[in-house]
Amino acid sequence: MQDLSHKLVKALFCAYVCLALSFATAKTLASLEPSTNKKCLLIEQLALVDLQGQKIPEFDWLLKILTNTDAFPTSRSCLNSDELDTLLKFAQGVLIKEGFVTTRVLFRHNSLQENAWVLTVIPGRIGGIRFSNPQFATTDLSWAFPMKTGDLLNVRDIEQALENLKRIPTADADIQIVPSSAIDAELGESDLSITYQNPQAFRIALTVDDSGTLAIGKYQSSATLRMDNPLRLNDMFYLTHNQDLGGGKEGARGTHGDTLHYSIPIGYSLLSATLNQGSYHQSLASQSKSYVYRGFSENNDIQLSHVVARDAHQKFTLALGAFQRKTKNYIDDTEIQNQKRVEGGWYSKLNHKIFIQSATLDSTLTFKRGTHAFGALPAPEQSFGEGTSQFIFLTGDVHLSWPFQVDGQGLRYNSTWRLQSNRTALTPPNRLSIGGRNSVRGFDGELVLTGDSGWLWRNDFNFLCDPHNFPISEIYIAIDQGEVAGQSTSSLVGTRLAGAAFGVRGLVAGMHYDIFIGQALIKPKQFVTASNTMGFSVTANF
Structure with a gap:
């Protein structure tokens, strides 16, 4: 007493x-x-x-x-x-x-x-951090929160903590500043009250699309198992298996692969690791017999990112990472030695994200360098001066998302711009590629243009619909263009592509879909592609 x-x-x-x-x-x-x-x-x-x-x-x-x-x-x-x-x-x-x-x-x-x-x-300090709903207090906040009891109370720290909590798609969280509940609270102390909705433990996503090629299978599928917050550290884990569903040329052909990913927040930092393995095979016929051409690839990546500055409208993030990439090819059971690749090195990224009223501008500058690390081998093209495993190149990515209204009609403009500049000759896996739904729409993706350097500009004009009255969420028009450059383009039929697409996105019976039709606008005369391209993607989440 x-x-x-x-x-x-x-x-x-x-x-x-x-x-x-x-x-x-x-x-x-x-x-x-x-x-x-x-x-x-x-x-x-x-x-x-x-x-x-x-x-x-x-x-x-x-x-x-x-x-x-x-x-x-x-x-x-x-x-x-x-x-x-x-x-x-x-x-x-x-x-x-x-x-x-x-x-x-x-x-x-x-x-x-x-x-x-x-x-x-x-000084306004943090007197205590507590859950308003104790039944969901099994999550360890020490990893996700950049602050602790006794620290100066700063809204930027709270924003970062909330971002870490809500990075899990199935989680919902809110943080309120409330008067301290301690009897011996010091002047200026406040508590942080956390309302947290425990995320769904497991999620499954099934996707089917026609993003493949005739050489390895036009129709592709993937199944993803996600574990949200498995260690109660606001961490994420997922495993994806992809497999072709046919639709290619006659003969044995196909593709499959697996991807493993794990990420965990550490205050203002985020540690992530991704492992990927894939393979494909296709039949090749000669006058006397047929062969099976097979390829195997492995990609490993680890990255640590850190928010170096943030305020109410923007944030800067710096990331450092290391990578390893392996590829090897076979004809029947015989390995093709001059096609074997092992690349390893490091990269750095600087990201700037800013909110300008309702618009969001997200910019990333990436420097990537190949080294002798992780068992790297000289590139097959290295002796000809057409590529090296000790490559150096720089990429810049800018993405704009701007929702607005005109006479009550909801609209959204999305624009993505990419620029690549090289300091050394690049091997094919590192070159900029254009022609297809993931680069310049309007092309079937059977042929692409690649170069050591170049640029790409994608634009979406989206008309938002009321999904309660019609199973279409968006109607969009896309206009894309791109150009490749560098010494590797000297043998190409051309360097520039432009195309357009018209499509719809929506949700029907719990399944998200995207259906579009596209057409090439600008292409070299000798560049062969379908006069009109159609594509679809359907994803079901459980």
Whole structure:
């Protein structure tokens, strides 16, 4: 009981100090003449301190801003009541803009030094982090949250934590700032109350489309098993198996592959790893006999990304990764040695995402370099100067999504732009490829143009529909174009393609679908493609 009484007295004392400081600030400002009067407070020194009068290194940046701004001109140290009020409001506004929404500042005189005034900072700290629905409190927040109890409360940290919680598609979360529930709470402390909807443990997605080629099977399928939050760390895991469903030329042919992915947030960072294996086979006939041409590939990738800066409208993310890629080909059971590849190296990415009113602009700059790491072998083309496993190239990707309305009609414009620039000759897997539904629509994808460098521009104009009245969510028109360049294009029939497509997307009986028809607009005369292309994709989620 005695300890409890002591805590209550301590809390009341803190509240009294805050009230007294507020009263002193108001009294000081009220005693000054209006801005039209020459009377003012002489201020020769300004400092930031806490309630105990100690300097707060965590807010040195705020003092630098205040002493280098028009709100507190260093060339004139006499401020009247209006200017002091402006100084306080400016300081509070800077704190809020930087995310310190529960930190407060008060103005008072330093009794130990004449003409020295201090801004008393009451730091807003996190008193506790708790679930509002304890039945869902099995998730470990220490990995997803970049802050802990006792840290300064910053909205940017809360935004990052919420982003980590909601990165799982089946999870729903909300974080509220509430008064501290602790009896011995310090002045300025607040709690974070988390409302969390436990995600679905398993999800299955089945997809069928016609994105393949006649050489290995036109119709393709995939089955994906997803595990959301398997270790209760807001982590994600999925396993995908893809298989052809036929639809190619006569003879034995087909493709299949498997992809394994795992990712976990660590505060402002995200660690992810992806493993992929695939194979294909096709029959080749000669005058005397037929052969089976087979290919195997393996791609391994690990990446660590980190949010280096964020505010209310944008964020910057830096990523570093390592990769390994293997390919080998066979005729019947005999390996083709001059087609064997092993590449390994590293890459770095800088991503900038900004929200401009209703629009979102997402930009990524990627630098990729092949090295001798991970068992890398010289490229088959290396002796001819047509490629190297120690490649260097740079890619830039910009994606714009802009939803808007015209006379009540919902519209959305999507635009994707990619630029690739090389420092060395590139092997075929690293070249920019255009011609097909994933690059320039309007082409059947049986033939493509590739180059060491080049650019690609995709545009979607989407008309949003009411899915309650019609099983179509969107009607879209697509216009794409691209061009390849570099030494590897010297033997091509041309370098530029442009195409268009018209399609619909929607949801029927729990299945998402996308159906389109496309046509080539610009192509080289010798570039063979279907006069009109049609395509579809259907996905069912369970």
